[in-house]
Amino acid sequence: MSQSKNNFVDFVRIYCKSGKGGSGSKHLRRDRLTAKGGPDGGDGGRGGHIIIKSNRNKWTLLHLKYTKHIKSPNGLNGGKSLSTGADGNDVVIDVPIGTVVKDIQSDKFLFEFDDDNQKYILCKGGRGGKGNAFFKSSTRQTPRFSQEGENGVELAVSLELKVLADVGLVGLPNAGKSTLLSVITAAKPKIGDYEFTTLTPNLGMVNYRDGQSFVISDIPGIIEGAHKGRGLGHRFLRHIERNYCLLFLISIEDENIGKTYEMLLNELGLYDETMLQKKRIIVISKGDLNNNVNERKAILKNLPKNIKCLFISSVSTEGLSDLKDELWNILN
Ligand SMILES: Nc1nc2c(ncn2[C@@H]2O[C@H](COP(=O)(O)OP(=O)(O)OP(=O)(O)O)[C@@H](O)[C@H]2O)c(=O)[nH]1
Ligand SMILES: [Mg+2]
Known part of the structure; x- marks a missing residue:
């Protein structure tokens, strides 16, 4: 790893964790006119992805030097009236062209950026759980259950820059x-x-x-x-x-x-x-x-x-x- 006396940083390690999906809702419809309505629980939103993107205006990994952890937000839970929870926002990490991404634990190569504006989804956000409305069928008219959101992904990665000069x-x-x-x-x-x-x-x-x-x-x-x-x-x-x-x-x-x-x-x-x-x-x-x-x-x-x-x-x-x-x- 080269240290940055002159602000040249070409190697960083980051621990990443993407957001969990929101839970599906178990809501049953109730209003002034309906005492026993059917299931109307909406689905949970997707957790935010963590995405790495190449950016031709970046020349080093200096901006990530002090970034040890990156987390993307969870998806929101589903609600009543079939309302779907909002997806967690994706977190985008900009890196210079020439950056190589590796999984630290397995030392496995994951991706290399060799052009501008390439995107690599490093950690997928967890899928949102289905609300109870989804599970309604002719034989099961009032499901009182819903699905949990899927967990996000945890990954420790190294980013290594190979300078791209002509x-x-x-x-x-x-x-x-x-x-x-x-x-x-x-x-x-x-x-x-x-x-x-x-x-x-x-x-x-x-x-x-x-x-x-x-x-x-x-x-x-x-x-x-x-x-x-x-x-x-x-x-x-x-x-x-x-x-x-x-x-x-x-x-x-x-x-x-x-x-x-x-x-x-x-x-x-x-x-x-x-x-x-x-x-x-x-x-x-x-x-x-x-x-x-x-x-x-x-x-x-x-x-x-x-x-x-x-x-x-x-x-x-x-x-x-x-x-x-x-x-x-x-x-x-
Ligand atoms: N006379 C003369 N001296 C030069 C010229 N170019 C560089 N020098 C001198 O050569 C020495 C080394 O120059 P640097 O540019 O630091 O050499 P470098 O190849 O980058 O060296 P490292 O970073 O150690 O690999 C310095 O004292 C410079 O002033 C030149 O065209 N003419
Ligand atoms: Mg020199």
Whole structure:
């Protein structure tokens, strides 16, 4: 579970209980003109459901951080004159796209939200009981009983968020990932000249031309052995599982850029093979530290030819506009 120094919450546990159905009524009709009327007890209302719904305007589970229990109201009891009890109101929990719901007790997967406005009924409200009027028949004209409402459902669930960004930044610690995010988006991640500055993922939106935009995620640096849990990367690799495109960011100061790229790729593949099916782009960062044309050529020679490779600098802004174009092309 990642804790929220920067308000990024990607895991919560909630205990949920849906409302009980209202009881059916046992009422017998009585009024000034009728001394012994027939059964007219109405049905109970349904208990409120607990529904989880995806909402594209939510980015984290922060709003649920302090929510430990959620209960939906009971249905109301049925009444006389065949009046049906009101249903309990449904309780709707909004979550970001990319949220996975699991039953804590059995660790069973329940649902994954992969689009906006999807609804999943987590706990059904109990059905309302039938009133005595329902049980009336030719052989039983005056039933003096009715049905109890059905109980609600209790469930302890975990909600886990897999960030849904279009582009995921992948690189060693200190490669300049957060800096890049800070210059091409409005995000203000922490930047530092030491390793593991970033402890939890950051998201930023790149405003591209004509009001178009795409989302980039910055995760903690990945080091060799990350798939086995070394460093911090492992805990966050699931956040790039859903990215469409991976941006491998490697510093121009790295002594063996080709090898670092292979290492990063290898770690991702060992974590989950499907990571290797994503679109990729290699970006050499901190270009302001080395403008030597021949050395740059040599770097390119050691990198795979079938993948686009760019030089950028977040300091001088070299290549940033080309990078945005390139990412836009890949995404579309
Ligand atoms: N010269 C130069 N320095 C840069 C550039 N981009 C980042 N840096 C520096 O590199 C260091 C690391 O930057 P960060 O953006 O924190 O690196 P990171 O990849 O997010 O690092 P972690 O969060 O630890 O994984 C900082 O001192 C930055 O100022 C660049 O384009 N040019
Ligand atoms: Mg960082």
